[in-house]
Amino acid sequence: MHVVTRVLGLLAAGAALLAASSVGAETSSPRAAKVTQQRSSSSAEPAPEVLTSPSEERRPFDVDVDLLGGVLGIPVPANKQLFTPDRYVGVRLGGRYRVWKLRLGGEAAARSTMAANIGGPPGPLAPLAAPFSMQSVRQSNQLALGGIAGLELGRMDFFVEPFLMGGLSTSMRTLLYTLPAQLPTLRPHPTVGGYLGAGFSVGLRPIFFRMDVLTDVEVGPPPFTTRVFQAQYNLSLGLRL
Amino acid sequence: MNRSCFRRRATALAVVGTLGGCAFSNDTQVEIVDYDGAQQTFAFQVATVKTFRNEVPFGQDPVGEPEPTVELPYSPNITNLKGIHVEIRGGGSFGSNLCGGAGATNMTREEFYAANILSEPGPVEIQYNVNPLGVAVASDHDSMFLLSTYTHFDRVRHFFRSTLGDDSRATTTLVVAVFDTEAAVGCRAPWGGGPSLPILIADNAAYAGQADMFVLLRNTFSTATPPGVEFGINPGIIAHEFGHRLFAQNVYFSDAAFRRLVVDTYGSVEDQAKQCEDQTEDDVDDCAISAKLLSGMNEGTADIFAYLYIGTPDFLLPFSFPASELEQRDMAAAPSGEEGLHLYEPVPLLAKEQGWNHYRLGTLWSRGFRAGIVDPRSGAELGSNEEEARVAAAREFHGRALLRALREQGEDFVVNFRFEPRQLVRRYLQQLGQPQGGITPHSNVKSAACQALCDRFGDMPITPVDRAGFPADAQCAGFTGKNLKTEVTFPCTL
Numbered sequence: 001m002h003v004v005t006r007v008l009g010l011l012a013a014g015a016a017l018l019a020a021s022s023v024g025a026e027t028s029s030p031r032a033a034k035v036t037q038q039r040s041s042s043s044a045e046p047a048p049e050v051l052t053s054p055s056e057e058r059r060p061f062d063v064d065v066d067l068l069g070g071v072l073g074i075p076v077p078a079n080k081q082l083f084t085p086d087r088y089v090g091v092r093l094g095g096r097y098r099v100w101k102l103r104l105g106g107e108a109a110a111r112s113t114m115a116a117n118i119g120g121p122p123g124p125l126a127p128l129a130a131p132f133s134m135q136s137v138r139q140s141n142q143l144a145l146g147g148i149a150g151l152e153l154g155r156m157d158f159f160v161e162p163f164l165m166g167g168l169s170t171s172m173r174t175l176l177y178t179l180p181a182q183l184p185t186l187r188p189h190p191t192v193g194g195y196l197g198a199g200f201s202v203g204l205r206p207i208f209f210r211m212d213v214l215t216d217v218e219v220g221p222p223p224f225t226t227r228v229f230q231a232q233y234n235l236s237l238g239l240r241l
Numbered sequence: 242m243n244r245s246c247f248r249r250r251a252t253a254l255a256v257v258g259t260l261g262g263c264a265f266s267n268d269t270q271v272e273i274v275d276y277d278g279a280q281q282t283f284a285f286q287v288a289t290v291k292t293f294r295n296e297v298p299f300g301q302d303p304v305g306e307p308e309p310t311v312e313l314p315y316s317p318n319i320t321n322l323k324g325i326h327v328e329i330r331g332g333g334s335f336g337s338n339l340c341g342g343a344g345a346t347n348m349t350r351e352e353f354y355a356a357n358i359l360s361e362p363g364p365v366e367i368q369y370n371v372n373p374l375g376v377a378v379a380s381d382h383d384s385m386f387l388l389s390t391y392t393h394f395d396r397v398r399h400f401f402r403s404t405l406g407d408d409s410r411a412t413t414t415l416v417v418a419v420f421d422t423e424a425a426v427g428c429r430a431p432w433g434g435g436p437s438l439p440i441l442i443a444d445n446a447a448y449a450g451q452a453d454m455f456v457l458l459r460n461t462f463s464t465a466t467p468p469g470v471e472f473g474i475n476p477g478i479i480a481h482e483f484g485h486r487l488f489a490q491n492v493y494f495s496d497a498a499f500r501r502l503v504v505d506t507y508g509s510v511e512d513q514a515k516q517c518e519d520q521t522e523d524d525v526d527d528c529a530i531s532a533k534l535l536s537g538m539n540e541g542t543a544d545i546f547a548y549l550y551i552g553t554p555d556f557l558l559p560f561s562f563p564a565s566e567l568e569q570r571d572m573a574a575a576p577s578g579e580e581g582l583h584l585y586e587p588v589p590l591l592a593k594e595q596g597w598n599h600y601r602l603g604t605l606w607s608r609g610f611r612a613g614i615v616d617p618r619s620g621a622e623l624g625s626n627e628e629e630a631r632v633a634a635a636r637e638f639h640g641r642a643l644l645r646a647l648r649e650q651g652e653d654f655v656v657n658f659r660f661e662p663r664q665l666v667r668r669y670l671q672q673l674g675q676p677q678g679g680i681t682p683h684s685n686v687k688s689a690a691c692q693a694l695c696d697r698f699g700d701m702p703i704t705p706v707d708r709a710g711f712p713a714d715a716q717c718a719g720f721t722g723k724n725l726k727t728e729v730t731f732p733c734t735l
Contacts, residue, residue, distance in 0.1 A: 078331025136382035
């Protein structure tokens with residue numbers, strides 16, 4: 001909830017920047033330019049220079065690469081009110097074309113969760129749990145491929161880009177059990193599904209910070225009884241090249 | 242799960258993207274954690290479960306033996322772990338009414354829910370994949386735990402129903418086990434509603450007699466349990482807890498007469514619980530002490546049932562319990578170990594005169610039970626290296642006698658709710674003289690049990706508790722309850 005609040009706050013900040021940027025956009029529109037020119041000609045003063053980003057003019061196509069980290073929440077089978085959190089890190093690579101102010105493109109992401117002992121209590125008691133002699137460790141790796149549609153706002157090299165994202169994903173969840181006097185037992189579980197999410201990027205080229213929230217639903221092979229409903233919260237730091 | 246059918250469905254799914262009408266048998270193969278007797282350790286094993294039901298209301302399912310054959314559609318209802326005899330639930334809470342003593346045992350689950358002492362647990366939703374061999378393999382830890390728990394409870398219930406011939410509600414009504422729940426204590430508040438001070442949230446398993454539910458908690462804070470198989474997937478511990486249900490349902494609910502008596506006497510089960518705490522009532526000490534002594538024999542009886550199910554005197558306890566506690570529970574421990582079993586050892590934490598370490602009383606009882614087992618037909622004694630034969634004899638005869646003794650004890654309570662451990666011992670010895678399961682016992686059967694139990698109970702030194710205003714006398718083995726039934730003639734003075 002805390003993270004969501006922060007996301008909403010940053011989105012609000014993005015909206016404020018959007019409003020500010022709209023004023024600038026009006027100034028730089030053709031109509032505005034014409035009015036400005038008329039005013040200029042009537043007053044015989046030179047037309048003011050329109051403030052645009054040199055990077056924008058140079059780059060109709062951007063490549064984003066960012067390192068991300070976050071928390072992936074997985075429902076607890078015995079209690080639908082609870083989730084177990086898996087922290088992960090990953091890398092994302094994407095490309096975007098500018099169409100008017102829209103930034104349309106695609107991106108691929110790879111995430112790996114840290115191996116986490118999942119036999120213990122979920123929720124606030126988790127940090128208090130002692131290490132178990134019977135270990136159940138979960139680790140999962142995910143590949144995702146999808147599209148992104150953003151609206152880039154900003155001035156000069158500073159930009160704010162709220163966006164929507166969606167695509168396909170596949171994961172391999174691996175469980176490791178250590179039972180008494182037995183070698184660790186590995187159980188891999190593949191799943192396939194898709195994701196939908198939203199977020200925003202904010203940055204000063206070429207560096208940007210990105211935050212997004214997405215819901216990722218995947219199922220295992222038939223009879224599809226492995227169902228992974230993941231809520232992912234991503235924070236990333238990247239380069240726009 | 243039917244393997245060939247699974248493959249046909251998988252193929253059909255791949256080709257046409259739909260599922261056809263393919264009937265499965267009720268044999269579902271699942272991967273669980275179980276004890277491997279050959280390797281003497283725990284391991285993943287494939288088990289066949291026949292009791293998953295598919296949205297059939299419980300009351301419509303046959304509960305007798307042999308197990309019913311149920312044709313299931315494509316996917317048996319494994320996901321929610323609802324079976325014909327067992328159902329696993331999650332979350333919620335259960336309450337122990339501190340005002341209650343034994344009387345609280347008479348509250349049904351529905352009554353606890355109605356009193357808001359319990360919040361009802363919800364359905365679970367496990368995740369699993371079906372591997373190419375048709376075996377359902379849990380795809381996370383909790384699902385593995387719950388699937389294993391279901392299977393163990395299903396097996397345990399079947400064992401006591403078919404092998405020991407129990408016909409009480411313990412084996413003929415739905416077994417409900419709750420994972421990830423919360424135990425709380427308190428009294429019912431005057432304005433209604435229940436406790437709740439959570440006192441037990443981890444590192445245990447229990448049978449909540451008040452709610453007729455099994456409670457399975459996570460291993461959380463316990464670091465002193467090498468190698469630490471979780472309680473809820475240790476079949477020995479599950480059998481022990483199921484033994485509590487056998488005890489409760491046979492003693493208290495054989496024909497509901499005891500429950501009716503309580504209601505007639507005290508007005509309602511809740512009021513009865515209050516009476517037990519009311520120091521102005523004449524029977525306050527009888528009630529409390531009887532309840533505590535009964536709890537001790539209850540623990541010992543549960544250990545006996547676990548021993549019968551697992552077949553070893555430690556009933557796999559060393560895999561989950563700290564070693565320091567095992568010597569108190571292992572039925573095969575040397576007799577010298579019993580010298581430290583102070584029956585009425587006060588437990589300082591409870592700080593009430595009825596708060597005794599009743600587990601030790603239970604261990605006396607369970608060791609006496611095991612030590613008195615002989616071949617029921619020949620009366621031949623069984624040596625220390627003949628554990629398998631001892632267990633077989635007990636499953637065939639002595640376990641059945643114990644179940645009947647519990648019924649008799651329940652009937653005794655209908656007459657008078659006063660308990661002293663030798664009451665149950667006497668009922669058990671009486672049943673050993675009767676035919677059980679078609680076997681007419683050799684005369685040595687009762688004699689051997691008499692010897693073993695009288696060694697522990699007949700001449701047991703009782704240390705009276707020094708409580709001001711309550712001088713010790715002969716009643717209730719040294720306790721001073723005013724209405725305790727005095728056992729003047731113990732029938733086993735060899």
